[in-house]
Amino acid sequence: MDISIIIVNYKSKDKALKSIQAVRGSETGGLANEIILVDNASGGGNADAIRTAFPDMKIIESDRNLGMGAGNNLGIKAAAGKYILVLNPDTYLEKNTLRSLYAYLDENPDVGIVGPKLFYPDGKLQVTCFRFPKPYTFLLRRTFLGCIFKQALDDYLMADYDRQSVKEVDWIMGSCFLLRRSVLGKIGGAFDERFWMYFEDTDLCRRVQNAGYKVVYYPQASAVHDHGRGSAKNPWYIAPFKDRLARAHIFSWAKFFWKWGMFSP
Numbered sequence: 001m002d003i004s005i006i007i008v009n010y011k012s013k014d015k016a017l018k019s020i021q022a023v024r025g026s027e028t029g030g031l032a033n034e035i036i037l038v039d040n041a042s043g044g045g046n047a048d049a050i051r052t053a054f055p056d057m058k059i060i061e062s063d064r065n066l067g068m069g070a071g072n073n074l075g076i077k078a079a080a081g082k083y084i085l086v087l088n089p090d091t092y093l094e095k096n097t098l099r100s101l102y103a104y105l106d107e108n109p110d111v112g113i114v115g116p117k118l119f120y121p122d123g124k125l126q127v128t129c130f131r132f133p134k135p136y137t138f139l140l141r142r143t144f145l146g147c148i149f150k151q152a153l154d155d156y157l158m159a160d161y162d163r164q165s166v167k168e169v170d171w172i173m174g175s176c177f178l179l180r181r182s183v184l185g186k187i188g189g190a191f192d193e194r195f196w197m198y199f200e201d202t203d204l205c206r207r208v209q210n211a212g213y214k215v216v217y218y219p220q221a222s223a224v225h226d227h228g229r230g231s232a233k234n235p236w237y238i239a240p241f242k243d244r245l246a247r248a249h250i251f252s253w254a255k256f257f258w259k260w261g262m263f264s265p
Helices: 013-024 046-053 066-076 097-107 137-142 150-157 199-209 244-260
Strands: 003-009 033-039 058-061 083-087 091-093 113-120 174-180 214-227
Touching: 003 013, 003 046, 003 066, 003 097, 013 033, 013 046, 013 091, 033 046, 033 066, 046 058, 046 244, 066 091, 066 199, 097 113, 097 174, 097 214, 113 199, 137 244, 174 199, 199 214, 199 244
Parallel strands: 003 033, 003 083, 033 058, 113 214
Antiparallel strands: 083 174, 091 214, 113 174
């Protein structure tokens, strides 16, 4: 098996169906692939609707919401692919994306993770590759401090990079990236399940790099990410009290720096 595509769904049935259809419509050039959908206890007939639409697809139903990292791990354990595509249910591949990412990883054995350029549905470029965060980056992104300390925020967002050329980066957003499966045995497995939501992709990229592999942004491949920034729906001073995802983001931020150190590179 060349590629296993892992999609973790939580109450996103319509988007998941569209994402699966985009994968099925890919021009793979003969690459053997499988789609594994992990349903994170969505309820509401989510898993049944997807099973009805794609009866030949492997579906794993969790009895509770495991979060993104553990949900993906569940799918990866069942996967047979040489490479693993981590794909959010709200991300829709262009026709040649799978083949293009596969070819790049196959031709560059020193690369552990490669991710495509992502666009919003309106065609606007989405920022999906970054430098590693500093302890204060969270505040710059979520509060007025980002306007005051704009240079520091721009550094994190890689504002000095036009995202037109292939580039080694610190980390790539986990909405869509291709992972070399053989790397997982060298880093103790895929996602660290202590990160229920957010920073699980940042942590994975860091571990891959520590094992001696590159993380690469590859804009020659692209996809559409119908991203809503679920943790940023409320003002920063209200969000922690009203929004579970905002609280998860804060907790994961703290866990990341507890794990890696406050002042590590």
